[in-house]
Amino acid sequence: MSVDFLHPGEGAAIDTNVPALELRGIDKRFPGVVALDNVDFTLEPGKIHALMGENGAGKSTLIKIMAGVYGKDAGTIRMCGREVDIKSPRDSLKEGIKVVFQEIALISEFTVAENIFLEGYPTGKGGSIDWKKIRADSAALFDRIGFNVDPAARTGSLPVSQQQMVEIARALAHEARVVVMDEPTSSLTPNEVSLLFTVIRRLAALGIAVVYVSHKLDEVFEIADMVTVLRDGRHISTKPIGEHTNDTLIHDMIGRRIDNLFPRKRGEPGSKVALFVEKLSTARKLNDVSFEARAGEVLGFFGLMGAGRTELAKAIVGYDPITSGMIVVDGSRLVPHDTRTGVKLGIGLLTEDRKSEGLMGELPVYQNASLASLGAFARMGFIDKAKEHRAVQDYVDRFRIKTPSLFQQVKNLSGGNQQKVLISRWLMRGLKVIVVDEPTRGIDVGAKSEIFALIDRLAGEGLAVVMMTSEMPELLGLSDRVAVMCEGRLTAIMSREEATQEKILNAAIG
Amino acid sequence: MSLASTASVKAPPSLLARLFARQELALLVCLILVIVFFSVTAENFFSMRNMTNVLGQASLALTAGIGCAIVFISGEVDISIGSLLATIALPLIIIMNDTNSLLLGVSGALLFGLIIGAVNGYLTAYAGINSLIVTLGTMFIMRGGVYLYTGQRAIPDDASLDSFIALSDGRLFNIIPYSAVIAIVLLAAFAYMMRHRPFGRQIYAVGGNPEVARLAGYDVRRVKFICFIISSLLATVAGIILAARVGSAQHTAGLNFEFQVVAATVLGGVSLAGGIGSLSGMALGVLILQFLSNGLRGLGLPTEWQLVITGMIIIAAVAFDEAKRRRAIGG
Numbered sequence: 001m002s003v004d005f006l007h008p009g010e011g012a013a014i015d016t017n018v019p020a021l022e023l024r025g026i027d028k029r030f031p032g033v034v035a036l037d038n039v040d041f042t043l044e045p046g047k048i049h050a051l052m053g054e055n056g057a058g059k060s061t062l063i064k065i066m067a068g069v070y071g072k073d074a075g076t077i078r079m080c081g082r083e084v085d086i087k088s089p090r091d092s093l094k095e096g097i098k099v100v101f102q103e104i105a106l107i108s109e110f111t112v113a114e115n116i117f118l119e120g121y122p123t124g125k126g127g128s129i130d131w132k133k134i135r136a137d138s139a140a141l142f143d144r145i146g147f148n149v150d151p152a153a154r155t156g157s158l159p160v161s162q163q164q165m166v167e168i169a170r171a172l173a174h175e176a177r178v179v180v181m182d183e184p185t186s187s188l189t190p191n192e193v194s195l196l197f198t199v200i201r202r203l204a205a206l207g208i209a210v211v212y213v214s215h216k217l218d219e220v221f222e223i224a225d226m227v228t229v230l231r232d233g234r235h236i237s238t239k240p241i242g243e244h245t246n247d248t249l250i251h252d253m254i255g256r257r258i259d260n261l262f263p264r265k266r267g268e269p270g271s272k273v274a275l276f277v278e279k280l281s282t283a284r285k286l287n288d289v290s291f292e293a294r295a296g297e298v299l300g301f302f303g304l305m306g307a308g309r310t311e312l313a314k315a316i317v318g319y320d321p322i323t324s325g326m327i328v329v330d331g332s333r334l335v336p337h338d339t340r341t342g343v344k345l346g347i348g349l350l351t352e353d354r355k356s357e358g359l360m361g362e363l364p365v366y367q368n369a370s371l372a373s374l375g376a377f378a379r380m381g382f383i384d385k386a387k388e389h390r391a392v393q394d395y396v397d398r399f400r401i402k403t404p405s406l407f408q409q410v411k412n413l414s415g416g417n418q419q420k421v422l423i424s425r426w427l428m429r430g431l432k433v434i435v436v437d438e439p440t441r442g443i444d445v446g447a448k449s450e451i452f453a454l455i456d457r458l459a460g461e462g463l464a465v466v467m468m469t470s471e472m473p474e475l476l477g478l479s480d481r482v483a484v485m486c487e488g489r490l491t492a493i494m495s496r497e498e499a500t501q502e503k504i505l506n507a508a509i510g
Numbered sequence: 511m512s513l514a515s516t517a518s519v520k521a522p523p524s525l526l527a528r529l530f531a532r533q534e535l536a537l538l539v540c541l542i543l544v545i546v547f548f549s550v551t552a553e554n555f556f557s558m559r560n561m562t563n564v565l566g567q568a569s570l571a572l573t574a575g576i577g578c579a580i581v582f583i584s585g586e587v588d589i590s591i592g593s594l595l596a597t598i599a600l601p602l603i604i605i606m607n608d609t610n611s612l613l614l615g616v617s618g619a620l621l622f623g624l625i626i627g628a629v630n631g632y633l634t635a636y637a638g639i640n641s642l643i644v645t646l647g648t649m650f651i652m653r654g655g656v657y658l659y660t661g662q663r664a665i666p667d668d669a670s671l672d673s674f675i676a677l678s679d680g681r682l683f684n685i686i687p688y689s690a691v692i693a694i695v696l697l698a699a700f701a702y703m704m705r706h707r708p709f710g711r712q713i714y715a716v717g718g719n720p721e722v723a724r725l726a727g728y729d730v731r732r733v734k735f736i737c738f739i740i741s742s743l744l745a746t747v748a749g750i751i752l753a754a755r756v757g758s759a760q761h762t763a764g765l766n767f768e769f770q771v772v773a774a775t776v777l778g779g780v781s782l783a784g785g786i787g788s789l790s791g792m793a794l795g796v797l798i799l800q801f802l803s804n805g806l807r808g809l810g811l812p813t814e815w816q817l818v819i820t821g822m823i824i825i826a827a828v829a830f831d832e833a834k835r836r837r838a839i840g841g
Contacts (some may be wrong), residue, residue: 005627031594067725069725088724088727089724089725089726089727090727090728090729093726093727099725101725104727105718105719105721105722105726106719106722107714107715107718107722107785108718108719108724109714109718109786110677110715112719114711118715118722118723118726119706119727120727121711123708127707127708128702128706128707129707129708129711131706200770203649326544
């Protein structure tokens with residue numbers, strides 16, 4: 001009852017009357033966040049089903065439950081009408097559910113061919129790996145899809161777009177009943193996207209149920225048969241694509257929140273340049289990036305995956321080395337290029353990866369907040385605890401950080417409150433420029449507006465805010481000016497008035 | 511360790527560059543240089559007798575090094591192997607003394623090794639304790655246990671079975687020591703497994719990126735568990751050869767052995783971070799250190815200096831490797 005893309009016709013015919021995959025009443029909670037609340041999702045064989053929603057709507061969580069990465073807290077999963085218990089990725093793969101994840105999930109030391117057959121190597125006599133077949137099948141697979149990737153190349157040495165093709169090919173190397181593609185086109189060229197669409201249609205023609213996750217409306221209208229929209233972890237609608245227009249789809253995704261999500265309270269930015277970056281390049285990504293950010297301004301950077309936003313953020317605060325260019329913070333050059341100097345001059349990074357680059361989860365709230373400004377609390381080499389606690393308490397009150405006490409381990413706070421602790425860390429240090437990278441990643445929708453208000457307030461207090469984001473509403477709602485990146489280059493800078501979704505996306509594609 | 515070889519996507523590097531980027535080739539060149547150097551400078555170095563002797567001496571580290579490298583590649587470490595050498599000698603010698611059977615003695619030793627590997631593997635893979643800590647713990651426990659049991663006296667091999675003694679001084683065709691033959695056969699078998707059996711590739715995948723391996727449906731814990739068992743069983747084989755060589759179960763057997771093996775494995779380009787390295791690299795690492803130590807002794811340099819030089823070589827080798835890797839990524 002499953003289909004082999006490489007050898008079509010060998011598998012048994014698929015019963016098109018029974019849903020290929022049926023999820024009912026799925027609940028999933030994480031500490032502090034309800035990720036999925038009673039979600040239904042049904043996939044018909046041979047149909048392309050788009051799954052849509054803003055970041056944080058619950059798409060990724062739903063996919064990860066299908067893939068066996070997360071367990072569900074409640075609900076049932078049926079494959080072809082039969083209830084199944086998916087406890088691990090292994091179970092999911094056995095049921096024929098193949099997921100192409102947005103983050104590249106490949107072993108970078110392995111060759112492309114090895115990665116394609118990672119799930120199970122074809123073996124010859126005596127159970128040894130049949131390398132000849134692996135190489136031949138990988139080449140045949142790329143041939144069938146039309147992608148141009150060398151199966152013998154070491155995966156880690158390939159550009160992101162080719163790695164993404166390897167991911168896609170891998171999902172098709174074994175028999176499949178359901179293929180899930182999570183933002184598969186984020187780093188593909190238009191030509192590669194059309195190749196991918198041909199493959200997806202062919203998969204559907206073979207009777208495979210395809211889930212297509214994307215932010216891009218035009219793609220969804222082009223490829224999908226059905227659309228399911230999630231919002232805030234809840235199922236909003238499931239309709240044939242023909243019953244949707246751009247407006248109805250956006251309405252389902254965003255609801256009516258867009259107007260009051262970003263209550264802009266600050267005035268217009270001043271004219272003082274707080275951050276000046278000229279012809280900045282790094283070894284791996286950035287190429288000749290120049291811009292300036294003024295005090296009191298939110299400068300929003302947009303770009304697709306791999307555009308270099310995070311790289312830029314890390315380079316301008318002195319975290320990652322640069323190969324050429326100049327960074328001036330509040331009138332002084334960032335030389336030597338390290339974070340110690342950066343903090344001294346008044347530039348700090350609010351990382352996108354709170355867990356590994358921001359917080360010390362086991363440590364209490366107050367130690368996390370005071371980390372960058374211990375010097376201010378020191379007396380003769382000892383920390384004046386009372387002074388430290390008073391200062392942190394002040395921020396806890398100002399930002400309404402919800403924590404039982406200053407001594408709570410910071411890992412027990414919700415994502416939004418953790419973010420506030422990190423912002424406190426930098427403000428305590430007296431920054432001139434704060435670089436925020438995906439400030440609302442992994443944060444509840446309800447708490448997002450608080451973070452937005454906080455960023456608005458930071459700019460209002462005269463900081464220059466450089467914001468890296470992949471979320472269009474966030475970008476358009478918060479920024480005074482919008483900068484767009486593509487493949488390490490700056491492709492456009494526009495004012496809030498000029499910036500439209502279309503212009504931004506065009507610049508992001510390059 | 512062939513990162514440099516594929517750094518450029520557009521223009522494939524020349525054959526020569528690719529060959530030199532291969533860790534194993536660089537190591538082979540080093541080994542030849544060491545041998546040539548001492549053949550010129552040290553007396554009696556370049557003789558069939560000395561060469562095969564060195565091979566025999568290296569066979570313990572070669573055998574145990576297979577397991578050490580496999581555990582490294584899976585992303586863990588096992589430093590309990592030195593103590594294990596002393597531990598498994600007890601059942602081996604005691605059973606042989608009681609039954610006059612090499613087969614029963616060896617079976618007993620392997621069973622012991624299996625249990626120890628299972629304990630290391632369970633505590634690391636399933637209980638989630640850091641493998642350095644686990645094997646540091648079992649290293650002390652086993653050594654302490656052996657001291658307690660023997661009262662710090664050697665237990666002599668009273669059975670003196672011919673087949674057992676042959677393990678220490680027997681030579682195939684009167685040339686290659688049996689211990690070296692065992693090591694080479696095991697090396698070939700496991701090198702084949704690592705390259706051509708699905709399980710070998712699973713080990714690389716698990717060490718290279720456990721999360722990706724899990725998404726690909728691998729049972730990461732089971733793979734690591736089995737690696738620890740392999741490591742202990744191979745160390746058991748090394749322990750049996752050592753017991754044959756000294757003709758007894760010695761409570762001090764294998765002291766610091768784990769560090770010699772770790773040193774050679776690291777020198778051979780097997781990364782502690784997992785997913786990188788090969789058994790042939792490990793084997794070359796063992797041979798380089800063994801020939802070096804033999805040659806330095808031939809030059810009359812005291813053992814103390816050998817330690818100092820070995821330490822410097824290991825750090826230099828890994829630093830060189832790191833620099834090469836950085837350049838490959840940065841460029």
